[in-house]
Amino acid sequence: MNKTAQIELIVNGEKYFENVPVRMNLADFLRNKLGLTGTHVGCEHGVCGACTIFLDGVTARSCLTLAVQADETEITTIEGYETDKNASDLIKNFHKRNALQCGYCTPGMLASSIEYIEQGNPPDRKKVKEHISGNYCRCTGYQAIVDAICTTIQERQSR
Amino acid sequence: MTGPATVFDKPTDYIGKSIPRSDAARLLRGKGRYVDDMQLPRMVHAVFLRSPYAHAKINAIDISQAMKLPGVVAIYTGKDIAQHVEPYVGVLSHLPGLRSPAQYPLAVDVARWQGEPVAVVICASRALGEDALEHIRVDYEKLTAVTDTLNALSPDAPLIHEEYDSNLAWKRQVEVGNLEEALAQDDVVVVEKQIKFGRHTGVTLETRATVCDYIPGDGQLIMYYAGQAPHMLQFILAKHLDMLEENVRVVAHDVGGSFGIKVHTYGDEIATAIVAKLLKRPVKFTADRLESFVTDIHARDHFVDAKIGVKKDGTIVGMGFNDFTGIGPFSMYPRTSAIECNQILNLTGAPYQFEHYHAVGHVVFQNKTLMCQYRAVGHPIAMAISDCMIEEAARVIGMDPVKIRRKNLIPDDAYPTKSTTGMRFDDLSHHACLDKLLEIMDYDALLEDQQNARGNGIYRGIGFVSLVEVTNPSPMFYGVGGAPIASQDGATVRLDAAGALHISSSVTEQGQGTNAILQQIAADVFGVSIERVKVTTGDTATVPYGGGTWASRGAGIGGEAMLLASHALKEQVLDTAAVILQAKPEDLDIAFGEIVNKGSRERKISLGDLAKIVYYRGNELPHDLKPELIATRHYRVTDFPFVFTNGAMAAHVEVDTNTGLIKILHFWAVEDCGRVINPQLVDDQIRGGVVQGIGGALYEECVYDSDGQMQNASMADYLVPMASEMPEITVAHVETYTKTSVLGAKGAGEAGTGGAPAAIMNAVNNALEPLNCGLWQMPMTPERVLKALGKI
Known part of the structure; x- marks a missing residue:
């Protein structure tokens, strides 16, 4: 459960290489690893919509997306709107x-x-x-x- | 009224205008400072193990396996935590007879609700902490859960607290006149109903959260918290953690919604502070959504047997009710869980004139999450009892619901006066609000539409409510009963060397716009551009002492303190300017950052230049002139126990008799909150409040099984109002300034939530009238509508 993986992605136009626990969700990654705390977590099961971000141009619930799923994607958060x-x-x-x-x-x-x-x-x-x-x-x-x-x-x- | 009478002698520049909130700009760019955003060096996470049972004896807790897991720093059981805290008791002396046992942050021997914390893992991350929770072994002995409020009072019900003779926490009776005798008269029509109000909760989008840090050497505990009343919590932490109050600092930055949820003492937050003190390092606790549902205070949960007597001409003879409310296993500390029931006893029927009243309230222990004060405390119940019974009586005697109100509402020229229960009223406007409501809603057109629709088998209803709201409370609310809750608030206004104002206040911001209206008042009264007013709230280390934000008091009390402080600084600056300019203070004024001639408005010297003389070149001033350039004033309401507001609202609904779905077609709200400081902010407070009231009326309910297990503790299962179901809400105002302050502002934060449920229940029952049925239970779910229709 503490296995990690290397991911590479672009967030608000900036490139990141990060080692993340495979079970970490994207919202926690953005908030805790990258310090982009503008993305909020309200329910952690995709219902409240607070964590919605853009993933490759389409809105996605970052609480229902694993950080490893965001490998090689481009993300935009409130800090970049x-x-x-x-x-x-x-x-x-x-x-x-x-x-x-x-x-x-x-x-x-x-x-x-x-x-x-x-x-x-x-x-x-x-x-x-x-x-x-x-x-x-x-x-x-x-x-x-x-x-x-x-x-x-x-x-x-x-x- | 105390203070300067001349503040509004000039055309106001900011008060009364819809100026956007300056702090919203940062939130729109993702730069909020919410508690969970904080990361401190060496910070660890508090992760709570919670009782899966509503009632269980804790025989033993084995933490040995969990301690071995990665990231685990420490584990504390309820017994461990209890050694470091003085337990707390949720009673107040002005609610005589209220009883509640001593409560510890974590359950010690017995867990009394599902979700009560029993142990806490301190861990490097929340995720690792949750892993460790699974390896703590608790030997529970399951006890019978007492869940049903009425059954809890039966003689054979198991006792939640063995030291008490029953599960009754408090009982109060209010009797005025002789209701039974009055209702027995021949010419009186009596209507009786049982009304049920479901248990619901706040669902603040930001869950409860705290980061606590302890600074060895300073001996200081700092609690960053998402909350409403920092000074109250400062007192509580100091008292129960055996610290000096000055060594506890409580800081609330941005708060993601509160609504009364975040103004109480929660065991998990107190335990987090205890652990930070023990470990001498920062500890974070952020509730997840499941924890929020089973540990945030719940609200309402009332069974009411109500009756009303009216004469054939619509005159209300009297009303009465018997209320039973379930509050969970303890009365919440320090505000108690009896205030809601007390409000219902005091406020039911308050807008109307009648002679006879008999109300009894029972506050009952049960094995569910604690119930306590939530937005519009007691008001939705009180307003629904009186206004739904009045409309039902009107139906029985064949009278229009507006006409029966006209006949019984307290006349607008009757003030000052008292309600039947002795509430002191002044500056209210029930008839003027009803006039305005009828004007904006076009009642006659709606009635015509209703008739036409019925012809097509479509059932639309119109429902009203006339309401009062308790705002701007004096010490009579809590302080009188011994609670560490300030009724006064303070404001400080300081001129800096650049001519800008720095203001601070003890009222707090949770999104309603407190900071914005404080800026408006300071800029307006003192005379600077609003962009040059910087505001600080929420930090016990830097703001004056005061109560914080609850009971719709921020604008009325905090705003008045800011007005007084701004005026005091202005007088001081004008005295200084008069010396520098060799003029008379009374001939000078301040406008947009400049000292000007009062008559000609000719600019004399900028505030920046004046401040620089004072701060840098004091040698240019006479020796005996020592300007402070800072002023602090405090304000509390002295003339009345509470400053009541009033309003009138109406709902237009359509009931689908096939599906049971209720659609709200439109909602209108007319509110008299005295002086409106920022119309847009007030209107949106009303709208948000109405929607919260709609939630309780139609959707929201904490569903429990007979074992005390909450069945819908997730946002997928617990229904909250979402955009597609919400109506457009038209808001209008009548402005009757309160004479208790210079500002004249009353509160506006809770009226919508207090009034909307009654208006909606009335509208639904108006729609169902031709079908000869009614619905007297909230939330009015499709299933309950279909049951009322006899379809299921």
């Missing part, structure tokens, strides 16, 4: 609209939001709610989050 995902407008709208309170769901909520926007989806409140329905937020009641996502899409459309 402003630059690597060009999401500064979304981040600005989250801030302006108060689409976060305690901030614990925010890394996963931003990931799901970026994915929705990148897929070219419309600023349709019902569709947005469905898309983020795998991300639990105890604080906001979700309305502000939906507002921020829709505003961002509308702003991009009118550009």
Whole structure:
């Protein structure tokens, strides 16, 4: 159970070579090995969505992914969304609209939001709610989050 | 009201505006500072072995095999930990008769709930610690678990604490007038219902966590914790670990949601502190989700037999109820597990005028997780008892639910006044809130839609609630009963040499925007740009002494202290400026970082230049002028035990009679929290609160079997509100400033959670009315809806 393996991956544009326990999940690897504590762990079984990151361009639950599975992949986390995902407008709208309170769901909520926007989806409140329905937020009641996502899409459309 | 009356004589620059929270910018970039993010040199992890049984005698614990495993530094059993701690007792003197035995951080001889810690492994990593747990051998002798609240009081129920004669922790009765006699009158229609409120919990997304460190030489214990009341915990650690209070420092940086979950004394956190002290090195404990479900305090869990009597014209004659609530095996320390029941006894029917009241509350021990104060303590139960019974009575006498409220709500010009139970009210606005609610929801159009929909076999319902909320508590809440919980809060405002303000406060931030509104108040009252206000909260080493954040007190109490401190510093700076400028202080003002002429607004000197004269070139000042450039003020509510707020809310629901699913079509909330400091933050507090109330009303329930095993202790099984089911929530305000402070702000954090469940239950029963059935149990699950409909 204490077996380790060497992995090589790119996180937020930076290359890493690390030796990891084979049973370590990706969330713990990002947080504890790389110090990227912006990724949060809420339930450790893929339900709450807080740990959602991008793995080779697609959202993934980093608590359900082993670090060794991320060998030879490219990962983007909340620390990279402003630059690597060009999401500064979304981040600005989250801030302006108060689409976060305690901030614990925010890394996963931003990931799901970026994915929705990148897929070219419309600023349709019902569709947005469905898309983020795998991300639990105890604080906001979700309305502000939906507002921020829709505003961002509308702003991009009118550009 | 104490303090300056002139603060709002100028057009305000920041108070009342929706300014984004400055600290949210960092959280959006992954730069939060939550407890589990911390890594300290030589830090080890505390991993707890927890009782798999709800009730079991611990005959022996064998740690010998586990000690041999890699990474294991130490293992302590409950008996080991008990040697280093003074046990605690969750009673308060103003709740006479409340009893609870001494409690230790870990179970010593008997485990009394599933999840109670029995041993702790200290290990190099959490994963290695969990490996070691599997090799600890505990010889348990299983005892009968007492789980059902009502059965727990039967004479033949096993005793959870052998030293007591029953499983009753507390009983209180409130009687005003003569309810039985009044309800026996010929012209009184009496309605009786049994209402059940499920047991649920907070599910803060950040689980409870602490890092404790002990600094030998200094003799200092530092606890970094995800919590709400650092000074309370400082006292508790000092008292129970036999330390001087000044040698305990408690620090709360970012907290991932609290809602009352993180304001209590948890054995695993206290044990972590004990171990750090013993090992003289940093120890981290972060609960996993399973641990959270079975050890975070649970809430509600009430069986209520309620009755109400009304005359045919809708006049409420009186109401009464018998409440039984299960609190787990101990009363939680130090706030006790009797406050919720006490609130229900005090607050039921509080918005209304009536003469006769008879309420009895029973607080009962059982072998389940401890129950204690959670967002809107007691309010969802109290509001549901009165408002659901009132709407049921209205149905029976054929009266509109708005009309019956109009007839019985305390008139807006009746204040100051008292409720039937003696709660002192001032500055409330039930009728104005109801007016505004009807305006924003378009009640008549909804009624028309309801009729049309029924014709098509679609059952929609509209439900209301008029509510009060306890906010800004005075010492009468806890301090009077001997709890180490400050009712006053302090604020410090300091001008630095660059002309920026550094503010600190004893109220704390968990995401609701406390830091932001403190910045707004300081910037506004003192007169600097808000970008130049830096705020510190959550550290007992640096902030003034105070209670922290609970009972919707941050803005009203912490905000008022900040207002007073900012005003005091302003006066001091103007006195100094007057000397430097050879002017009169009363002719000067501060605006956007400059001393200006009060009348002409002509700029005279910047705050930075003034501060540099004071700090660097004091030789330019007269010898007798020694400006401090720092001011601290404290504030507590003195005029009333609590500053009540009020509001009116409505839910519009659709009940699918085939599936039993309840869809909330829209929700409206009108709240009177006095002066609104930041409208967007307040509105989102209301919305988040409403959604938490919806959770309790429709989804959330800690399901136990008869052995006391929680059956749904995972986020896959315990349902919480998710985005796709949540309605749009329209929020509006009536602003009646409280006269107890200059700021005039009351609390706003709990109203949504307190009111929403009653509104939703009313809406569901309004929808079911033509089907001649009703549902009186929360959460109102599809299964319960179908049972109410007689379909299953």
